[in-house]
Amino acid sequence: MKKFLKKALCFLTALTMTLSLSGCDAFLDALNSALTPSSGSVSWEGSTSGGGSSELPDSSSTGGASTGGNSSTGGGSSTGGSTSTGGGSMGSSNSSSSGGGGTVDPELPDDKTAKLDIHFLELGNKYTGDCTYIKAGDTDILIDAGSRKDSATTISNYVNQYCTDGKLEYVIATHAHQDHIAGFVGDNNQGIFDVYRIGTLIDFPREGVSTQIYNNYETKRSNIIAKGTKHYTALEWWKEEQGLTRSIEIADGITMNVLYQKYYEESTSNENDYSVCVMFSQGDNHYLFTGDLEKSGEESLVQSNKLPKVKLYKAGHHGSKTSSNTALMSVIQPEIVCVCCCAGSSEFNAQPLNTFPTQDFINRVAPYTDKIYVTSLSVNYSGNQTVSMNGNIVVSSMGGALTVNCSNNNTILKETAWFKANRTWPSNGV
Numbered sequence: 120m121k122k123f124l125k126k127a128l129c130f131l132t133a134l135t136m137t138l139s140l141s142g143c144d145a146f147l148d149a150l151n152s153a154l155t156p157s158s159g160s161v162s163w164e165g166s167t168s169g170g171g172s173s174e175l176p177d178s179s180s181t182g183g184a185s186t187g188g189n190s191s192t193g194g195g196s197s198t199g200g201s202t203s204t205g206g207g208s209m210g211s212s213n214s215s216s217s218g219g220g221g222t223v224d225p226e227l228p229d230d231k232t233a234k235l236d237i238h239f240l241e242l243g244n245k246y247t248g249d250c251t252y253i254k255a256g257d258t259d260i261l262i263d264a265g266s267r268k269d270s271a272t273t274i275s276n277y278v279n280q281y282c283t284d285g286k287l288e289y290v291i292a293t294h295a296h297q298d299h300i301a302g303f304v305g306d307n308n309q310g311i312f313d314v315y316r317i318g319t320l321i322d323f324p325r326e327g328v329s330t331q332i333y334n335n336y337e338t339k340r341s342n343i344i345a346k347g348t349k350h351y352t353a354l355e356w357w358k359e360e361q362g363l364t365r366s367i368e369i370a371d372g373i374t375m376n377v378l379y380q381k382y383y384e385e386s387t388s389n390e391n392d393y394s395v396c397v398m399f400s401q402g403d404n405h406y407l408f409t410g411d412l413e414k415s416g417e418e419s420l421v422q423s424n425k426l427p428k429v430k431l432y433k434a435g436h437h438g439s440k441t442s443s444n445t446a447l448m449s450v451i452q453p454e455i456v457c458v459c460c461c462a463g464s465s466e467f468n469a470q471p472l473n474t475f476p477t478q479d480f481i482n483r484v485a486p487y488t489d490k491i492y493v494t495s496l497s498v499n500y501s502g503n504q505t506v507s508m509n510g511n512i513v514v515s516s517m518g519g520a521l522t523v524n525c526s527n528n529n530t531i532l533k534e535t536a537w538f539k540a541n542r543t544w545p546s547n548g549v
């Protein structure tokens with residue numbers, strides 16, 4: 120009986136792919152919904168309560184002069200289209216097969232998983248901030264939420280193109296700095312914590328800040344927990360407390376793994392080193408996120424985990440000179456690196472070589488890859504002029520080769536006009 124079912128599934132999958140190629144979308148949708156199990160294998164047990172109802176006003180104004188929108192003059196010449204990188208057998212993106220979230224078939228071939236799309240969002244203002252949206256099969260994950268309260272609107276407008284049920288199964292807040300948590304808070308009742316139902320929130324075990332935005336974050340976190348969101352710190356998750364499992368399957372063949380680093384437990388004056396670190400794995404493809412972790416945290420991460428080589432690494436701390444150190448790079452040897460920043464912005468450092476992405480960061484990544492992508496370009500920080508570099512960066516895979524599609528262009532960093540004017544590619548670079 121099982122063999123018959125498997126054969127039938129193979130036939131339907133082949134039919135799905137054929138129809139996908141021939142563009143029979145309506146029939147495909149019906150077929151996919153018939154094929155996709157109604158209940159997922161992932162027990163995120165999200166809240167079933169409605170959207171945001173917090174009435175607490177956000178008294179602090181964090182500013183947030185948005186330049187609004189992402190004009191497209193920056194970042195060098197446009198190559199358009201998608202870029203396929205890495206080896207493997209499944210380079211082309213197939214938009215509608217293998218919907219995830221279902222019970223895992225133990226006989227599923229190793230190289231075939233639910234589709235994984237990792238979006239690095241451009242947040243449409245001059246301020247550097249992090250936000251990564253991940254769609255793994257039917258599971259929606261958000262890591263950080265930008266630097267300004269109004270980033271929430273930019274994020275939700277983008278995410279709602281892909282997340283249509285108003286529910287984020289997992290949200291990860293890496294650390295307590297404004298440029299990672301402001302959008303969770305949002306303006307009035309428009310924060311990410313207000314407008315989505317959040318299944319599980321994973322955040323930082325420690326923090327040393329006393330900012331208004333963090334106080335607001337704590338308040339809204341309490342609100343969503345009261346409404347049913349499950350909340351764990353990365354340390355609780357990693358220690359598998361309360362029946363948790365450190366590595367969980369979030370879609371067919373895709374796992375989410377919370378990694379350990381010592382500043383989950385030790386105190387430091389460097390807030391960035393409190394960052395939650397997480398890796399997603401899809402067969403032999405690994406995708407690493409370290410928040411703003413800096414040198415000491417990275418060394419602990421390397422010592423505490425048996426890290427593999429990774430296909431994708433979100434540049435630590437926006438391409439800062441204090442992150443992406445050799446101890447980490449030599450182990451993970453990334454193939455694609457995505458940087459969430461406004462290139463050349465003097466927001467955090469006026470020294471030209473130390474503006475994000477820094478020359479030191481480039482020097483340490485270059486021996487492993489030149490496939491570096493950057494969301495935005497600062498034309499004039501004080502003048503509020505910010506444009507797209509690559510724009511929104513989307514890295515996709517079904518377990519084999521990765522594709523990179525960017526909203527502005529797919530030009531790798533070293534080929535951009537900004538790079539040629541402001542950075543050098545080291546002689547030991549690839």
Ligand SMILES: [Zn+2]
Nearest residue numbers: 296298411436
């Ligand atoms: Zn940051």
